[in-house]
Structure formats: structure tokens, C-alpha cells
Amino acid sequence: MPNPLTRHAINGMVARYNDPHYDRWAAQIRHTGGCTQPVHLRGKVEYRDPLNGALLHRYTTANEPGGVLRVACKTRRASRCPSCAETYRADTYQLIRAGLVGGKGVPAEVAEHPAVFLTLTAPSFGAVHSLCMKNGQVLRCRPRRKGGTCPHGRPVACNERHSADDPRLGEPICPDCYDHTGSVLFNALAPELWRRFTIRLRRVLARNCGLSVKELGQVLKVSFAKVAEYQRRGVVHFHAIVRLDGPDGPATLPPGWATLDGLAEAITEAARHVTVATPEAAELPSLTLAWGRELDIRPITANGDLTEQAVAGYVAKYATKAAECVGTLDRRVRPTDDLDQLDIRPQLGD
Ligand SMILES: [Zn+2]
Ligand SMILES: [Zn+2]
Ligand SMILES: [Zn+2]
Structure with a gap:
């Protein structure tokens, strides 16, 4: 005997099929x-x-x-509508690929422009359970020779070798030591930190070649394509393609001094120095937030380690994913939500 919901669905289908407007x-x-x-x-x-x-x-x-x-709803979120998100992913792939190798109105010469794939990480907000590999071996999560406990009486070490599907991955070693407030504020201000990074990058590039920012704009344009990836620990990382063009965009050559090495150097300096202060609140003084120490800059080339196709595929994939991939919501929590009823990681609902 089908349950009432299934019966309702079957009746609906039969009625639809027999409808003269089918x-x-x-x-x-x-x-x-x-x-x-x-x-x-x-x-x-x-x-x-x-x-x-x-x-x-x-x-x-x-x-x-x-x-x-x-x-069609045309959402980009696979969690809301897999079909529309797939269209969005495929379109994004073509768009990003065209920006790297040409096509769709972008000249093929763009492939000669210096371009890198950049990953900006979040700083640490406390130790979390993690899966580390070395030479194909899973390492112990957080070995500590001296052992010991944190101020909350929990062990500071974790000697387990976690499997990839371990639900504890990304969870704090001690939830009371973990700076939840800091991580929430970082996610909220990451877009502003990114905006400041892009401004700083142009300033550094200008200074390194003895120009003002305005003069730089007359000979060089910096283009960005950015996506956010939610880490297991619930903080965002940004992946971005950074490409140097001539003053009129991809159809114009950047000046000869605009090299891959120069770009990587300027990105490193800009990423290391940019900060954003959180607004002061009643019981929370302003915090200064910056990117994490881990900074990955890889040149994008036709036949190197990282090809245009690989980058386009990567960016397109993350364009359709949001926070729900790490066991949280793909929307804001509403005042009327019952946290126990939401499909989120149990620890987050505590
Ligand atoms: Zn849809
Ligand atoms: Zn662990
Ligand atoms: Zn603790």
C-alpha cells in the first residue's frame, strides 16, 4: 500500500497525463x-x-x-535545481575557457597573456580534525608528543587516522577553544577582503613598474574570475584566475614587463598585507582579519601542470556549489527556523 504522498503523486501524474492540455x-x-x-x-x-x-x-x-x-529557475546552486545548475556550470566552463584560450568573441592571442590560478585561504580559527596524506599514507590527525589537555579538559592531540568520510573532519578538536565568532566574521567580510586585495594588487603592480595607478590603467588591465569554496571547517577559500591584459582588455597585449613572475610577486605582496577590520560591537572589540598563511599561485599554461581546461572545469564546478556541501544551509538561517529540523551537521545544530 503506497503512502499517502506517493498516492497523491501517482494521482497527480494520471490526471496530468489525461489532461487535454498534456x-x-x-x-x-x-x-x-x-x-x-x-x-x-x-x-x-x-x-x-x-x-x-x-x-x-x-x-x-x-x-x-x-x-x-x-x-526555468536558472539557479546556479546544484542543491536547489540540479538541471539549471548543470546549465550554469557548462556555460561558466565555456566562458572561463574562452577567457583563457579565446573563443566566444575573445581573440586566441589571450592565451599568451600572463595568467595564474590563485587560492587565497582563511586563517586558522583553532585546530580541527583533518585528513593529511603523505606519500599515499594517511597521517595521524594531530599528534602531540607531550599530549595534555586544553583549558576545557579535552585532549589537545588526536592520534586517529581519519577516513575521508569521517563526519568529524572539519570539526574543532575542542569546540570551546575554537573561535567560531572569528570564522563567522571572516566569511562575512571575505568579499571585502577580496575587494581590498584587488585594489592592493593594482597598486603593487603600479609601484613595481614606477607608475601611478592611473598610469598603470592606461597600459595594463588586471582581470579576475573568482569563486568561493567552502572548506570542511566551514570557512571560505577563494579561487581566482588573475590575468594581465593590455589597456583595452583581452584583445590588447599587456606590456612586455608584465610577466608571470612579476604577477606572482605582486599577488604575494598584496595578499600578505591586506587586512579588514570588523565593526566594533557591544561585547566584541574590532578584530583585524587577513588571509591565511597558505597562498597558492600556479601559472596557467597550455601544456604545463595546470591547463586552461583544468582551471575552467574547477572554476565552473565551484560556481554551482555553496555552503551546503559541507553540511550547512544554502541560505540564511531565518528567525522562524527550527534548528533541530534543518538538514545540517549535528554539531552545527547544538
Ligand atoms: Zn531550475
Ligand atoms: Zn582528529
Ligand atoms: Zn578547549
Whole structure:
């Protein structure tokens, strides 16, 4: 005996199939590409001759099945609609790839422009359980020769070798020692930190070649494509493509002195020095936030370690993922939410 929900769904399908408007309904669904949460539009449009106002064509959703026109939701989040997110991922891949090798209106010469793939990390907010590998071997999570306990009486070491599906990965070794406030503030201010980084990078590049920022803009343009990746510990990392162009973008050559090494050097300096202060609050003085020490800068080349295809695939993948991949929500927590009922990691719901 099927449960009431299944019975309701089956009845719905039978009714739909026997509906005289089935063909039109099916055409709408096909048109949305199988979107799981199509937007239902109601209304009418009238096309009039701009000269004499005569009615040329009228469309109303009143004649559509159910009186609605279904259009794809076009979300980029795979957690909301896998089908629309897949379209978004494929489009992003083509867009990013074109920005690296040309195509879609971008000249092929762009492949000669210096470009790197950059990863900016979050700083540490306390020790978390992690999976470390060395020479194909899983290392112990957090070995400490002296052992000992933290002020909350919990061991500071973790001698386990965690497996990739261990739910403790990313969880603090001691939840009371972990700076949750700092990590939340970092996520909130990471976009501002990124914005300041891009400004700083242009300043460093200008200074390194003896120009003002304005003069730099007349000979060189810095282009960015950025995505955020949520780490298991719940903080964001940014991955970005940074490319140097001539003053009019990808169709113009950057000056000869704009090299990969010069770009990497300027990125390192900008990333190391940029900071953002959190606003002061009642019981929380302002904190100064900066990127983590780990900074990865890899040149993107046609035949090197990191190819354009690999980078485009990577960026496109993260463009469709959000915080839900690490066991939290893909939206804000609402005041009316019951935390126990949300599909989140149990520790986060405590
Ligand atoms: Zn959709
Ligand atoms: Zn551990
Ligand atoms: Zn502790």
C-alpha cells in the first residue's frame, strides 16, 4: 500500500497525463530543461505598433495549462535545481575557457597573456580534525608528543587516522577553544577582503613598474574570475584566475614587463598585507582579519601542470556549489527556523 504522498503523486501524474492540455504542458517542461522548481508566470503581453498603437499580437498565460507559463529557475546552486545548475556550470566552463584560450568573441592571442590560478585561504580559527596524506599514507590527525589537555579538559592531540568520510573532519578538536565568532566574521567580510586585495594588487603592480595607478590603467588591465569554496571547517577559500591584459582588455597585449613572475610577486605582496577590520560591537572589540598563511599561485599554461581546461572545469564546478556541501544551509538561517529540523551537521545544530 503506497503512502499517502506517493498516492497523491501517482494521482497527480494520471490526471496530468489525461489532461487535454498534456502536450502543451510537456512542451513547457521540456523547454525548462527539466527544471525542478520552475517559476510560474501569470499575466499577458500585448505587442503594439509603435507608430499607430495598433495591436499586433497578444499573449496571455490564461490559455496555458493551469493558467501559468513555466520558465526555468536558472539557479546556479546544484542543491536547489540540479538541471539549471548543470546549465550554469557548462556555460561558466565555456566562458572561463574562452577567457583563457579565446573563443566566444575573445581573440586566441589571450592565451599568451600572463595568467595564474590563485587560492587565497582563511586563517586558522583553532585546530580541527583533518585528513593529511603523505606519500599515499594517511597521517595521524594531530599528534602531540607531550599530549595534555586544553583549558576545557579535552585532549589537545588526536592520534586517529581519519577516513575521508569521517563526519568529524572539519570539526574543532575542542569546540570551546575554537573561535567560531572569528570564522563567522571572516566569511562575512571575505568579499571585502577580496575587494581590498584587488585594489592592493593594482597598486603593487603600479609601484613595481614606477607608475601611478592611473598610469598603470592606461597600459595594463588586471582581470579576475573568482569563486568561493567552502572548506570542511566551514570557512571560505577563494579561487581566482588573475590575468594581465593590455589597456583595452583581452584583445590588447599587456606590456612586455608584465610577466608571470612579476604577477606572482605582486599577488604575494598584496595578499600578505591586506587586512579588514570588523565593526566594533557591544561585547566584541574590532578584530583585524587577513588571509591565511597558505597562498597558492600556479601559472596557467597550455601544456604545463595546470591547463586552461583544468582551471575552467574547477572554476565552473565551484560556481554551482555553496555552503551546503559541507553540511550547512544554502541560505540564511531565518528567525522562524527550527534548528533541530534543518538538514545540517549535528554539531552545527547544538
Ligand atoms: Zn531550475
Ligand atoms: Zn582528529
Ligand atoms: Zn578547549
